[in-house]
Amino acid sequence: MKLRSLLFVPGDRPDRMKKALRSGADALILDLEDAVAPSRKAEARDAIAGFLADTDRVIPLLVRINPLNGGLAEADLEAILPARPNGIMLPKAEGAASIRALAHRTDIPILPIATETPAAIFALGSYAEVKDHLVGLTWGAEDLPAAIGATAAREADGRYTAPIEMARSLALFAAHAAGVPAIETVYPAFRDLEGLGAYAARGRRDGFSGMMAIHPEQVAVINAAFTPSEAEIVRARAIVDAFAVEPGAGVLVVEGQMVDAPHLAQAKRLLSSF
Numbered sequence: 001m002k003l004r005s006l007l008f009v010p011g012d013r014p015d016r017m018k019k020a021l022r023s024g025a026d027a028l029i030l031d032l033e034d035a036v037a038p039s040r041k042a043e044a045r046d047a048i049a050g051f052l053a054d055t056d057r058v059i060p061l062l063v064r065i066n067p068l069n070g071g072l073a074e075a076d077l078e079a080i081l082p083a084r085p086n087g088i089m090l091p092k093a094e095g096a097a098s099i100r101a102l103a104h105r106t107d108i109p110i111l112p113i114a115t116e117t118p119a120a121i122f123a124l125g126s127y128a129e130v131k132d133h134l135v136g137l138t139w140g141a142e143d144l145p146a147a148i149g150a151t152a153a154r155e156a157d158g159r160y161t162a163p164i165e166m167a168r169s170l171a172l173f174a175a176h177a178a179g180v181p182a183i184e185t186v187y188p189a190f191r192d193l194e195g196l197g198a199y200a201a202r203g204r205r206d207g208f209s210g211m212m213a214i215h216p217e218q219v220a221v222i223n224a225a226f227t228p229s230e231a232e233i234v235r236a237r238a239i240v241d242a243f244a245v246e247p248g249a250g251v252l253v254v255e256g257q258m259v260d261a262p263h264l265a266q267a268k269r270l271l272s273s274f
Contacts, residue, residue: 001060001086001109002026003136003181003210004226005219010035011044011063017051023216024223027060032076033067033091041072045079052083060086062111062135067092068101081106087135092116092143095123099130109135111183114174115167116143124174131178138183138212139171158195172207184208190215200225209273228270236267 007025009017011032020028030051036044048063055061063085066072069092080088086109090102093112102110110133114120121144127137141164145153153164160168168185175182184203187196200211200222211222228236235255242252243264251260 001135003183005210005213005222006062006183007213007216007219008035008064008186011048012036012040014047014051017047018055020216021055021058024219025059025213025216026210026223027062027086029062029064029089029212030085031064032072032080033064041066041075045076049079049083052080052085057086062087062089064089064091068098077105081108084108087111089113089138091140092120094120096126096129097123099127099133103130103133109133111135111138113138113140115139115141115171117147118144121167121170124170125177127174127180128178131180134178134180136181136183136210137171137175137178139168139185141168141185142188176207181209182207184211186212186214187218188214190218193217193221196221197225228273232270236270239263239267240271 003026005025006027006029007020007023008029008031009020011030017028017030030048032041032044032048052061063076063080065076065080065088068090088102088106088108089111090098091113093099093114094117099110099112112127112134114124114127114137127134141153141160144164144167148163150161150163152161154160159165172182184200187199189195196218203211204226210226213219213222238254239259242254242259243249246252251258253259
């Protein structure tokens with residue numbers, strides 16, 4: 001499942017769900033949690049179940065259920081599991097224990113939001129134990145500050161504060177330790193496409209393979225940021241070809257630069273990403 005861009009869509013808006021299929025996103029996240037008011041949860045469950053049952057799956061359709069311990073997840077699962085979404089996004093996940101609890105109900109792949117509670121931070125290393133149940137791993141920058149009593153998640157210039165930046169980094173490492181795609185969190189200022197482009201480029205630079213979107217206009221920017229450039233592809237092929245010619249070499253010179261095994265691994269990863 002290629003996951004450069006994953007677009008959130010409110011679960012109580014069938015019109016937006018249908019329209020989002022043409023957004024260019026690699027997957028949709030049909031939201032039963034934050035985007036749906038408590039009074040509309042039942043309506044949203046029915047709408048998502050119907051959409052899953054009646055829609056041609058031109059792209060993967062994931063459903064964000066409510067947290068397992070919040071009293072709403074059971075009804076969410078009863079409504080959507082018969083329609084077999086392509087994945088389930090699990091908010092406020094707390095490591096392997098949360099994944100096992102959900103996997104006990106279904107074999108549908110899970111995308112945990114892995115940093116939304118203080119306890120979740122200490123469980124990040126455990127996702128490798130349940131990697132076969134995961135479609136990827138993502139993180140969030142909004143719930144954690146509230147959970148710890150922080151007054152902000154970002155500095156005045158937009159950079160994350162130190163605790164939140166640490167959570168981001170640990171989530172990135174946790175995804176790679178589990179061998180699953182690392183998905184960057186949302187960029188809330190959905191009209192700031194220039195800022196989004198810089199943020200998404202930073203995510204790809206740091207090792208994320210995709211990003212979540214909250215507005216259709218963000219999708220094209222995210223897709224561009226997480227698609228290798230032609231120059232990157234040419235260089236990666238040159239590195240792979242050079243080692244194919246001299247497979248026993250430890251170090252080679254490609255385009256005037258020294259390259260070794262880590263560069264070869266990086267080149268192969270890039271070429272397999274598109």
